[in-house]
Amino acid sequence: MSEKVLVHYEVRDKVGILTLDDPPANTYTYEMFQQFDAAVLKARMDSNVEVIMITGAGDKFFSAGANISMLNEADPYFKYYFCLHANETLNRLEHTPKLVIAALNGHTVGGGLEIAMAADLRVARKGAGKLGLPEVNLGVLPGTGGTQRLCRIVGKSHSIELMAEGDLFDFEAGLDKNLVNVIIEAESGDDFKAKALEYAKRFTTPNKASKAVGNIKRSVQTGIGLPFEQALTVERELQQQLFQSADAKEGIAAYVEKRKADFSGS
Incomplete structure (x- = not known):
């Protein structure tokens, strides 16, 4: 029996597109992060890729973060090494000398926002979803780099406030908080992804070095x-x-x- 594809990889116009795909909310398991890690390495080594773009399948979710059912069944030993591998994967994404853009097609919360924050730029579909790190409501902290990346993006005091409150806010508010770089108006999810690709192509040759x-x-x-x-x-x-x-x-x-x-x- 073949392995379920949880992360799709394709190259279009020098942009390597990584799509998280586990409906309904594109939550990630250890299996998805193994595929995501492999896709990051593939894009890093692919000479046809100049920019990497990460997005979610469907129209409603970029990613709602870690699969809670998986975490509920796992023991602390597994959870620790699951977080360690996720950290290593997102560090690899940051260390890759190619621009990484997160195209937020829908709700981007918890670990989904942690993935997006490991990207260099974040573009979001207008009115399509919410952002936030609500882990405090589960009695835990954002453990996939969230506490460290958020403070580097929005500042120490404000990041503590956002994580301690655990509230969600829309993409437009994310623009004000410097969590989103660009808001894109789009008629549909496919239209958004096409426009996000056009944005990504601005950073590829022959337009940019x-x-x-x-x-x-x-x-x-x-x-x-x-x-x-x-x-x-x-x-x-x-x-x-x-x-x-x-x-x-x-x-x-x-x-x-x-x-x-x-x-x-x-």
Whole structure:
């Protein structure tokens, strides 16, 4: 009997699309996160992928987080290693030098928001759902990086307030809280995903130098956790890599010649 596909992988226009698919709420189990981890690694190694986009199947949920029935049946030993693997997977996503966009097609709560916060940018369908980390209502904390990523996005005091209250709020409020970068108006779920793909393509060649985009991401993601002088060292080394690239030569030449650059990703 073949394994159920819980994470779909496809490449369209240089964008690797990872779709979480376990209806009705795309909640994740250890099995889904194993597939998600494999998909992250596949997108990382795929030379045809310049940007990664994560979304949920259907129109109602990006993801409602961890499968509560699974957690209810599991012992503390399993739960610990389940969280450890989830942390490792999301760290891999952050460490991959390709821009990651979470396309929030529906409710994005609990561990679903923790996945989205591990992305570099978050775009959401207008009026399509709510955000939040309600784990406190289960007597636990957001244990897939939520306590650490949220404070780095919205600040220490505000993140404690949001997690301690455990309330949900709509995508538009998420924009005000800096949890959402862009709100997209769409007539349907398919229309939203098509528009999210068009947004993602803005960061691929020939529109952008994808290596530069990836190194900007790596400089921020690595540097934010380092002392300032060490972070500047990371920045210089990544810049030196770009100085040796064909796209840097093209970008500088295009500026001097007053024309639009045609980036190749090399």
